[in-house]
Amino acid sequence: MLNRRIFTTLMAGVVTLVPLGLAGAATAQELTRVTFVQPSPSAINSFNVFVAIGEGYFEEEGLEVRVESINGSGPVLQALSSGQAQFGRPGPGPVLAARGRDVDVVFIYNFAARSNFGIVVPEDSAIQSPAELKGEVVGTGTADGAEVGFARNVLSGSGLKEGTDYRFLTVGDGGPAVAAFEQDAIAAYSSSTADAAILNQRGQAVRDITPPEYARFFGNGFITTGELIRSNPELVEKFVRAIHKGHEFALDDANREKVLEHMASGNPQESEDPAFASALFDAVRSKTIPVDDSKGLGYQPPEVWEEWQQVLIDGGDLTGPLPDLTAAYTNDFALKVNGSAN
Incomplete structure (x- = not known):
């Protein structure tokens, strides 16, 4: 039975970041282990992550990524704020509401560039x-x-x-x-x-x-904590570079069968009906193509963040504008890895 909200248990305590080894090919012992939490168990909704795992892009960056699935954006934000994960994929509205409660989370990659x-x-x-x-x-x-x-x-x-x-x-x-x-x-x-x-x-x-x-009004995208950006920006850049590579790979129809295989490995139940999984992938993938692609994949339009903030104010989720809306997001990593900053 296909249901996108199947619970899995988050690992207890804070994930230990294992330092990278010296120069040379990374071994399993040398990989930095991080946890990524998604708001549902769907591999298709996080297809770039599962492609990055399957194609070895995370490993190329010296990362070993553990994927955990929980129920909605709120728990994703709680997982990051409690130190149980380093990266997540919530919606922009919950991120701004969390910032209004002084939760230091930052949007780093716009994945659902069109409303999903x-x-x-x-x-x-x-x-x-x-x-x-x-x-x-x-x-x-x-x-x-x-x-x-x-x-x-x-x-x-x-x-x-x-x-x-x-x-x-x-x-x-x-x-x-x-x-x-x-x-x-x-x-x-x-x-x-x-x-x-x-x-x-x-x-x-x-x-x-x-x-x-x-x-x-873009939808769910990738976040991390402000503390991790300040203390280890190299790690954040490595993660963003890998998911960007996975994103690009999946947008190329020549790679379609491999992409479907990677998603089936990530969630076999979701791909039990191959025709349905293929159609769902097409629908989800189409939402990740920017309305304006001049800034490349992953870019977050500041003007839409302004609109999202007003939505939350009007709805009562924020009492007023955040002290610094730009602290809720950064385009630095996306622009660097997609080449638009050059």
Whole structure:
């Protein structure tokens, strides 16, 4: 049974960083071990990580990466702030909300460069636009995931206010989301690209009613802590270089079969239906291609960060602008590894 929110247990305590060995080919004993946490067990949603593992890009950088899956962006941020992981892939909204609580996390690579969320309704629903959700219940996979902030933004843009014109209901994903539609518990669902594909696979045909202008609101990307950037920027650069190589490799259709193999190795259950996995990969991959590619892969448009901050202020997740919004993200590593800084 395919479900993108399967729990795995994070390793106890703080991960030990093993120093690199001297010059020469790195052996297993010489690799620096780091942990990457993703907000769901989907290998397809983190395809560049699994390609970087399978193609040996992390090893080339002297890194051994352990992947852990947890439930949503909130726990990803908790894992980093508690020292249980060095890298994660949450949404921008939860990152800004965490910064508002003085959690020192920093966005370092924009992976879902186009919004990887949308508000979907049943295929046969009479609802054609977000404005028509007035008085309705909108389902979400988690209570504090990136999909919540995205949906709040879209609905606010349609003149609707949470708690007055609509309300959210956390229903989970996969089977529970299908059941919520069947029981008329929700009229719409804020879904990721993967969520929508899974709903369709399970017989709940849905269509996206999100206005196209929201595509610029990039989704989940890679983060680390400000402390790690200050204390070991070389390590951060190595990680970003490897995921960038994995990203580039996966965008080349000549490598398609290898990419699908790497993702199947990362999550065999997700790829039990090869045709579905291939279609889902196409959908997810398309969201990682920048709207404006002049700055290369991984670049974060500062103006969209400004818009994301306003979304959180309007939604009450931030009481006001952050003291320094630019401290929440850096393009330094992405621009360096993708060649745009040269």
